[in-house]
Structures are given as C-alpha cells and as structure tokens.
Amino acid sequence: MLSQWPPxxxxxxxxxxxxxxxxxxxxxxxxxxxxxxETAGTSTNYNMTTTIA
Incomplete structure (x- = not known):
C-alpha cells in the first residue's frame, strides 16, 4: 500500500x-x-518545524 501524497x-x-x-x-x-x-526583523537564527500527518 502506497502512502498518500500529498499527506x-x-x-x-x-x-x-x-x-x-x-x-x-x-x-x-x-x-x-x-x-x-509575520516577519519580525531579519536573522539567520531561525527554527523550522515540519509536521506531516
């Protein structure tokens, strides 16, 4: 069974x-x-999270 994409x-x-x-x-x-x-300033210190369900 293939996974659905996009999730x-x-x-x-x-x-x-x-x-x-x-x-x-x-x-x-x-x-x-x-x-x-809602960008607040500019910086390379960002955290990115991706959730796939």
Missing part, C-alpha cells in the same frame, strides 16, 4: 526567539491552504 495534513512553521513568524498549512481533503507571514 492529508501538512504544516510548516518558522519561529524566531519563540515567536512564530511564518506558517503554512495544507489540507489535501479540501485543498485548503493557509499561509501567514
């Missing part, structure tokens, strides 16, 4: 100093996409 739920977020500055959400069931960009 049903996809969320990607970038945080800076504990504050989320960018997030992307995708839902394959209804092709719902949500993208927010």
């Amino acid at each position: 049903i739920n996809w969320q990607n977020s970038v945080s800076y100093n504990g504050t989320q500055v960018y997030s992307f959400q995708y839902n394959a069931n209804n092709n719902l996409t949500k993208e927010t960009d």
